[in-house]
Amino acid sequence: MREQHGVDLVVANAENCASGSGLTAEQYRKLKDAGVDGMTLGDHALKKQQIRHTLETAPDLIRAINWPAACWGKGAMVLERKTEEGTPLPTVHVVMVMGRLFMNGPQADDPFVAVDRYLDSIRDLMPRPVVIVEAHAEATSEKVALGWHLNGRVAAVLGTHTHVPTADARLLPKPGSPDADASIPGSPNPFPGGTAYCTDLGMTGPDDSVLGRRVDRVLRYMTTATPAPFDVAEGRPAAHGVILDIDERSGLATAIERFDRPADVTRPPFVA
Numbered sequence: 001m002r003e004q005h006g007v008d009l010v011v012a013n014a015e016n017c018a019s020g021s022g023l024t025a026e027q028y029r030k031l032k033d034a035g036v037d038g039m040t041l042g043d044h045a046l047k048k049q050q051i052r053h054t055l056e057t058a059p060d061l062i063r064a065i066n067w068p069a070a071c072w073g074k075g076a077m078v079l080e081r082k083t084e085e086g087t088p089l090p091t092v093h094v095v096m097v098m099g100r101l102f103m104n105g106p107q108a109d110d111p112f113v114a115v116d117r118y119l120d121s122i123r124d125l126m127p128r129p130v131v132i133v134e135a136h137a138e139a140t141s142e143k144v145a146l147g148w149h150l151n152g153r154v155a156a157v158l159g160t161h162t163h164v165p166t167a168d169a170r171l172l173p174k175p176g177s178p179d180a181d182a183s184i185p186g187s188p189n190p191f192p193g194g195t196a197y198c199t200d201l202g203m204t205g206p207d208d209s210v211l212g213r214r215v216d217r218v219l220r221y222m223t224t225a226t227p228a229p230f231d232v233a234e235g236r237p238a239a240h241g242v243i244l245d246i247d248e249r250s251g252l253a254t255a256i257e258r259f260d261r262p263a264d265v266t267r268p269p270f271v272a
Ligand SMILES: [Fe+2]
Pocket: 015, 042, 043, 044, 136, 160, 161
Protein backbone atom coordinates (compact mmCIF):
# COMPACT_ATOMS: atom_id res chain seq x y z
CA MET A 1 0.00 0.00 0.00
CA ARG A 2 2.91 2.33 0.72
CA GLU A 3 4.14 1.91 -2.83
CA GLN A 4 0.73 1.82 -4.52
CA HIS A 5 -0.50 5.00 -2.89
CA GLY A 6 2.78 6.83 -2.37
CA VAL A 7 2.17 6.86 1.36
CA ASP A 8 4.88 8.77 3.20
CA LEU A 9 3.69 8.49 6.80
CA VAL A 10 1.90 5.63 8.54
CA VAL A 11 0.15 6.01 11.89
CA ALA A 12 -1.60 3.11 13.60
CA ASN A 13 -3.50 2.60 16.80
CA ALA A 14 -1.75 -0.27 18.54
CA GLU A 15 -3.71 -0.66 21.76
CA ASN A 16 -5.05 -4.12 20.96
CA CYS A 17 -1.83 -5.81 19.85
CA ALA A 18 -1.17 -7.88 22.97
CA SER A 19 -3.82 -10.61 22.59
CA GLY A 20 -6.40 -7.88 22.17
CA SER A 21 -5.41 -5.69 25.09
CA GLY A 22 -2.34 -3.47 25.39
CA LEU A 23 0.98 -3.32 23.60
CA THR A 24 4.33 -4.84 24.53
CA ALA A 25 7.76 -3.34 23.83
CA GLU A 26 8.48 -6.23 21.46
CA GLN A 27 5.30 -5.61 19.49
CA TYR A 28 6.09 -1.90 19.33
CA ARG A 29 9.48 -2.82 17.79
CA LYS A 30 7.85 -5.23 15.34
CA LEU A 31 5.41 -2.59 14.13
CA LYS A 32 8.22 -0.06 13.76
CA ASP A 33 10.20 -2.56 11.71
CA ALA A 34 7.12 -3.23 9.58
CA GLY A 35 7.00 0.45 8.63
CA VAL A 36 4.64 2.11 11.12
CA ASP A 37 5.99 5.60 11.79
CA GLY A 38 3.88 6.51 14.81
CA MET A 39 1.65 4.56 17.20
CA THR A 40 -1.22 5.56 19.42
CA LEU A 41 -2.93 3.72 22.27
CA GLY A 42 -6.38 3.99 23.83
CA ASP A 43 -8.33 2.85 26.87
CA HIS A 44 -6.19 -0.33 26.90
CA ALA A 45 -2.95 1.68 26.83
CA LEU A 46 -1.50 0.35 30.07
CA LYS A 47 -2.90 -3.18 30.12
CA LYS A 48 0.66 -4.41 29.57
CA GLN A 49 2.53 -2.35 32.10
CA GLN A 50 5.91 -3.41 30.74
CA ILE A 51 5.23 -0.83 28.00
CA ARG A 52 6.06 1.88 30.56
CA HIS A 53 9.69 2.37 29.52
CA THR A 54 8.83 2.52 25.80
CA LEU A 55 5.90 4.84 26.44
CA GLU A 56 8.13 7.17 28.46
CA THR A 57 11.06 7.20 26.06
CA ALA A 58 9.87 6.52 22.49
CA PRO A 59 9.20 9.71 20.51
CA ASP A 60 6.56 7.98 18.39
CA LEU A 61 4.19 6.32 20.87
CA ILE A 62 1.41 8.15 22.72
CA ARG A 63 -1.52 7.64 25.08
CA ALA A 64 -4.50 9.97 25.53
CA ILE A 65 -3.70 13.65 25.95
CA ASN A 66 -6.63 14.08 28.34
CA TRP A 67 -5.56 11.35 30.75
CA PRO A 68 -4.23 12.24 34.21
CA ALA A 69 -1.01 14.23 34.11
CA ALA A 70 0.61 11.62 36.37
CA CYS A 71 0.06 8.91 33.75
CA TRP A 72 3.19 7.54 32.03
CA GLY A 73 4.05 8.91 28.62
CA LYS A 74 2.52 11.77 26.69
CA GLY A 75 -0.55 12.55 24.63
CA ALA A 76 0.98 14.07 21.49
CA MET A 77 3.93 13.26 19.24
CA VAL A 78 5.86 15.09 16.56
CA LEU A 79 6.77 12.91 13.61
CA GLU A 80 9.68 14.20 11.56
CA ARG A 81 9.78 13.66 7.81
CA LYS A 82 12.38 14.16 5.12
CA THR A 83 12.42 14.04 1.33
CA GLU A 84 14.41 11.24 -0.29
CA GLU A 85 17.26 13.74 -0.63
CA GLY A 86 17.12 14.40 3.10
CA THR A 87 15.50 17.86 3.09
CA PRO A 88 13.27 18.29 6.17
CA LEU A 89 9.52 18.47 5.49
CA PRO A 90 6.91 20.03 7.79
CA THR A 91 6.45 17.90 10.88
CA VAL A 92 3.25 16.01 11.58
CA HIS A 93 1.80 16.32 15.06
CA VAL A 94 -0.44 13.46 16.14
CA VAL A 95 -2.72 13.96 19.14
CA MET A 96 -4.82 11.19 20.64
CA VAL A 97 -7.82 12.20 22.72
CA MET A 98 -10.27 9.95 24.57
CA GLY A 99 -14.00 10.43 24.57
CA ARG A 100 -16.00 10.40 27.77
CA LEU A 101 -19.41 9.11 26.71
CA PHE A 102 -19.97 5.41 27.49
CA MET A 103 -16.27 4.93 28.21
CA ASN A 104 -15.07 3.35 31.40
CA GLY A 105 -11.61 3.43 32.87
CA PRO A 106 -9.71 6.47 34.11
CA GLN A 107 -11.78 9.63 34.07
CA ALA A 108 -10.59 11.55 31.06
CA ASP A 109 -10.65 15.34 31.07
CA ASP A 110 -12.78 17.31 28.61
CA PRO A 111 -11.51 16.20 25.17
CA PHE A 112 -12.50 19.47 23.46
CA VAL A 113 -10.52 21.59 25.91
CA ALA A 114 -7.57 19.19 25.87
CA VAL A 115 -7.10 19.49 22.09
CA ASP A 116 -7.69 23.28 22.18
CA ARG A 117 -4.92 23.59 24.75
CA TYR A 118 -2.54 21.59 22.62
CA LEU A 119 -3.32 23.66 19.51
CA ASP A 120 -2.74 26.79 21.57
CA SER A 121 0.64 25.49 22.68
CA ILE A 122 1.83 25.09 19.07
CA ARG A 123 0.10 28.19 17.69
CA ASP A 124 3.34 30.04 16.93
CA LEU A 125 5.27 27.20 15.32
CA MET A 126 6.67 28.03 11.90
CA PRO A 127 6.35 26.47 9.45
CA ARG A 128 2.83 25.60 10.51
CA PRO A 129 2.79 21.90 11.44
CA VAL A 130 0.29 19.39 10.14
CA VAL A 131 -1.94 18.16 12.98
CA ILE A 132 -3.84 14.88 13.00
CA VAL A 133 -6.24 14.20 15.88
CA GLU A 134 -7.38 10.71 16.78
CA ALA A 135 -10.68 10.60 18.63
CA HIS A 136 -10.71 7.38 20.61
CA ALA A 137 -14.31 7.15 21.67
CA GLU A 138 -17.39 4.97 21.83
CA ALA A 139 -20.13 7.47 20.99
CA THR A 140 -20.51 8.55 17.36
CA SER A 141 -22.01 11.85 18.55
CA GLU A 142 -18.93 12.77 20.57
CA LYS A 143 -16.62 12.02 17.63
CA VAL A 144 -18.76 13.93 15.12
CA ALA A 145 -18.86 16.89 17.50
CA LEU A 146 -15.07 16.81 17.89
CA GLY A 147 -14.78 16.83 14.11
CA TRP A 148 -16.85 20.01 13.83
CA HIS A 149 -15.11 21.59 16.80
CA LEU A 150 -11.73 21.15 15.11
CA ASN A 151 -12.85 21.76 11.52
CA GLY A 152 -10.48 24.10 9.73
CA ARG A 153 -7.92 23.92 12.54
CA VAL A 154 -6.43 20.45 12.02
CA ALA A 155 -5.80 18.23 8.99
CA ALA A 156 -7.90 15.33 10.22
CA VAL A 157 -10.08 14.05 13.03
CA LEU A 158 -10.16 10.26 12.85
CA GLY A 159 -12.25 8.10 15.14
CA THR A 160 -11.14 4.80 16.62
CA HIS A 161 -12.13 2.39 19.40
CA THR A 162 -15.36 0.79 18.12
CA HIS A 163 -13.41 -1.43 15.67
CA VAL A 164 -16.31 -1.05 13.21
CA PRO A 165 -15.60 1.05 10.10
CA THR A 166 -18.04 3.86 9.34
CA ALA A 167 -19.07 5.07 5.88
CA ASP A 168 -18.79 8.80 6.55
CA ALA A 169 -15.20 9.56 5.52
CA ARG A 170 -15.27 13.05 3.98
CA LEU A 171 -13.78 16.51 4.02
CA LEU A 172 -15.80 18.74 6.32
CA PRO A 173 -17.01 21.88 4.54
CA LYS A 174 -14.78 24.91 4.52
CA PRO A 175 -15.27 27.07 7.59
CA GLY A 176 -17.60 29.90 6.77
CA SER A 177 -19.69 28.00 4.24
CA PRO A 178 -23.39 28.30 5.09
CA ASP A 179 -23.86 24.74 6.28
CA ALA A 180 -20.70 24.70 8.33
CA ASP A 181 -21.74 27.25 10.97
CA ALA A 182 -19.12 25.40 12.89
CA SER A 183 -18.47 28.33 15.22
CA ILE A 184 -14.75 28.05 15.10
CA PRO A 185 -13.61 30.92 17.24
CA GLY A 186 -10.50 32.59 15.91
CA SER A 187 -9.94 30.14 13.08
CA PRO A 188 -7.61 31.91 10.67
CA ASN A 189 -8.16 29.52 7.80
CA PRO A 190 -7.67 31.33 4.49
CA PHE A 191 -7.23 28.17 2.42
CA PRO A 192 -9.67 25.98 0.52
CA GLY A 193 -10.55 22.61 1.92
CA GLY A 194 -11.12 21.57 5.47
CA THR A 195 -10.61 18.84 7.95
CA ALA A 196 -10.74 15.21 6.89
CA TYR A 197 -13.14 13.30 9.10
CA CYS A 198 -14.20 9.69 9.70
CA THR A 199 -16.18 8.50 12.73
CA ASP A 200 -14.38 5.19 12.95
CA LEU A 201 -11.50 3.80 10.92
CA GLY A 202 -12.34 0.22 11.89
CA MET A 203 -9.70 -2.24 13.01
CA THR A 204 -6.92 -4.11 11.35
CA GLY A 205 -7.67 -7.66 12.44
CA PRO A 206 -10.03 -10.57 11.88
CA ASP A 207 -13.28 -9.49 10.22
CA ASP A 208 -14.92 -12.80 11.23
CA SER A 209 -15.08 -11.87 14.87
CA VAL A 210 -16.88 -9.70 17.39
CA LEU A 211 -14.64 -6.61 17.44
CA GLY A 212 -11.64 -8.93 17.08
CA ARG A 213 -12.70 -11.58 19.59
CA ARG A 214 -13.81 -15.16 18.86
CA VAL A 215 -17.45 -15.29 17.78
CA ASP A 216 -18.26 -18.51 19.66
CA ARG A 217 -16.91 -17.16 22.93
CA VAL A 218 -18.71 -13.85 22.74
CA LEU A 219 -21.96 -15.54 21.68
CA ARG A 220 -21.69 -17.99 24.55
CA TYR A 221 -21.32 -15.14 26.98
CA MET A 222 -24.05 -13.02 25.46
CA THR A 223 -26.61 -15.81 25.04
CA THR A 224 -26.02 -17.68 28.30
CA ALA A 225 -24.36 -15.10 30.57
CA THR A 226 -21.62 -17.68 31.14
CA PRO A 227 -18.17 -16.08 31.03
CA ALA A 228 -15.85 -17.47 28.36
CA PRO A 229 -12.31 -16.32 27.55
CA PHE A 230 -12.52 -13.73 24.81
CA ASP A 231 -9.56 -15.02 22.81
CA VAL A 232 -8.59 -13.13 19.67
CA ALA A 233 -10.23 -14.53 16.52
CA GLU A 234 -8.36 -15.50 13.37
CA GLY A 235 -10.94 -15.50 10.57
CA ARG A 236 -10.55 -13.28 7.52
CA PRO A 237 -7.85 -10.80 8.55
CA ALA A 238 -8.19 -7.40 6.93
CA ALA A 239 -6.86 -3.89 7.17
CA HIS A 240 -9.25 -0.97 7.66
CA GLY A 241 -8.33 2.69 7.72
CA VAL A 242 -8.01 5.81 5.62
CA ILE A 243 -5.46 7.41 3.35
CA LEU A 244 -5.17 11.19 3.65
CA ASP A 245 -3.85 13.80 1.27
CA ILE A 246 -2.72 16.85 3.18
CA ASP A 247 -1.70 20.26 1.82
CA GLU A 248 1.40 21.13 3.79
CA ARG A 249 0.97 24.88 3.21
CA SER A 250 -2.50 25.09 4.73
CA GLY A 251 -2.18 22.18 7.13
CA LEU A 252 -5.58 21.01 5.88
CA ALA A 253 -6.66 17.90 4.01
CA THR A 254 -7.46 17.76 0.31
CA ALA A 255 -8.68 14.15 0.23
CA ILE A 256 -9.65 11.25 2.46
CA GLU A 257 -10.24 7.77 1.15
CA ARG A 258 -11.20 4.65 3.07
CA PHE A 259 -9.39 1.38 2.57
CA ASP A 260 -10.98 -1.90 3.55
CA ARG A 261 -8.61 -4.49 2.34
CA PRO A 262 -8.45 -8.24 2.97
CA ALA A 263 -5.04 -9.58 3.92
CA ASP A 264 -3.23 -11.86 1.51
CA VAL A 265 -2.90 -14.86 3.81
CA THR A 266 -0.62 -16.66 1.37
CA ARG A 267 2.17 -14.19 2.21
CA PRO A 268 4.16 -13.37 5.36
CA PRO A 269 3.45 -12.81 8.18
CA PHE A 270 0.60 -15.31 7.71
CA VAL A 271 2.97 -17.93 6.29
CA ALA A 272 6.69 -18.22 6.99
FE1 LIG B 1 -10.20 1.35 22.69
